[in-house]
Amino acid sequence: MKKLSDNFGKEVNKLLSVTNNIVIVTHSNPDADAIGSSLGLYNFLIKKRQNPIVITPNSYPEFLWWMPGNQNIINFYNDKKSAVEIIKQAQIIFYVDFNETNRIDKLEKYIKQSNSIKIVIDHHPLFNENIDYILSDASASSAAELVYEFIVLLNNINLIDEKIAKCLYAGIMADTGCFSYNSSKPRTFQIVAELLIFNINKDEIVSKIYDNFSTDRFRLLGYCLNEKLTVFPQYHTAIISLTKQELKKFNFKQGDDEGFVNYPLSIKGIIFSAIFVERVDYVKISFRSKGAFATNKFARKNFNGGGHLNASGGKSKMDIDKTIEKFISLLPNYKNELDENED
Numbered sequence: 001m002k003k004l005s006d007n008f009g010k011e012v013n014k015l016l017s018v019t020n021n022i023v024i025v026t027h028s029n030p031d032a033d034a035i036g037s038s039l040g041l042y043n044f045l046i047k048k049r050q051n052p053i054v055i056t057p058n059s060y061p062e063f064l065w066w067m068p069g070n071q072n073i074i075n076f077y078n079d080k081k082s083a084v085e086i087i088k089q090a091q092i093i094f095y096v097d098f099n100e101t102n103r104i105d106k107l108e109k110y111i112k113q114s115n116s117i118k119i120v121i122d123h124h125p126l127f128n129e130n131i132d133y134i135l136s137d138a139s140a141s142s143a144a145e146l147v148y149e150f151i152v153l154l155n156n157i158n159l160i161d162e163k164i165a166k167c168l169y170a171g172i173m174a175d176t177g178c179f180s181y182n183s184s185k186p187r188t189f190q191i192v193a194e195l196l197i198f199n200i201n202k203d204e205i206v207s208k209i210y211d212n213f214s215t216d217r218f219r220l221l222g223y224c225l226n227e228k229l230t231v232f233p234q235y236h237t238a239i240i241s242l243t244k245q246e247l248k249k250f251n252f253k254q255g256d257d258e259g260f261v262n263y264p265l266s267i268k269g270i271i272f273s274a275i276f277v278e279r280v281d282y283v284k285i286s287f288r289s290k291g292a293f294a295t296n297k298f299a300r301k302n303f304n305g306g307g308h309l310n311a312s313g314g315k316s317k318m319d320i321d322k323t324i325e326k327f328i329s330l331l332p333n334y335k336n337e338l339d340e341n342e343d
């Protein structure tokens with residue numbers, strides 16, 4: 001675990017005791033871990049008699065709206081004026097579930113202008129060193145797990161309650177795909193055990209996050225798997241693509257393609273998966289892998305992106321067909337690596 005100071009807990013506690021204006025920011029297109037870790041931290045700071053405000057760069061799916069504190073989140077995209085004003089007043093800004101400011105899109109400009117103290121709580125590989133306090137561990141399951149560690153470092157375990165536990169559980173559960181990956185360390189389960197003490201209904205949380213497909217989204221998934229899947233067995237790779245017209249046909253709403261990229265990894269012998277989704281002026285790409293194949297390196301080198309070893313993303317300004325052509329043309333360069341990692 002990286003942190004800038006051995007007295008992290010003491011120093012941050014001291015800092016919080018003299019600060020009123022605290023802002024928590026998470027990455028754009030927030031997922032369950034982004035919202036769970038942000039609201040876990042939010043509810044914790046409220047318990048500490050602080051007055052934090054969570055700001056998201058844009059909106060996020062309705063299946064995350066149940067989390068305690070959600071009603072107070074400010075969405076920069078919808079309420080730019082308030083968000084900018086709050087950031088101007090901020091004395092501390094937490095970066096939760098990201099550390100590179102290019103992950104927060106248009107919010108970046110305002111966050112960079114702020115001379116507040118910056119505190120990172122994140123589990124992505126660390127690139128931004130321009131931060132006052134860092135709690136970063138790329139081997140942690142989720143940002144939510146690190147928010148728990150943050151509370152431990154501040155010596156405030158006694159403040160954890162059902163609200164905090166629900167949010168943190170949601171983040172850990174979702175970022176590990178219901179404990180199927182990124183969850184081999186005993187520590188993750190120790191933390192989960194501590195959270196379950198608060199009588200949270202874990203099955204209900206899973207159901208809220210996963211059993212929420214609209215009929216359109218469910219049919220879109222079926223369409224992807226049946227019509228839009230291309231498998232490259234020689235490269236242990238499979239891809240899915242979706243054009244704007246196809247999205248329209250299925251009344252696409254933001255987040256509807258969430259998780260689709262994981263499905264090809266269920267095919268025997270496939271260890272690398274990608275989904276290409278056409279947006280207004282670029283192609284959004286998500287990568288997933290099993291084992292040691294580093295999708296983040298692949299994304300960084302070829303598609304302007306980055307992320308975790310097994311889960312990352314990128315962008316392409318070329319049209320979707322050219323983007324896919326480029327992806328396919330790259331596969332031979334990775335053949336050895338993909339062969340080695342075949343399970």
Ligand SMILES: [Mn+2]
Nearest residue numbers: 033097143175
């Ligand atoms: Mn995360």
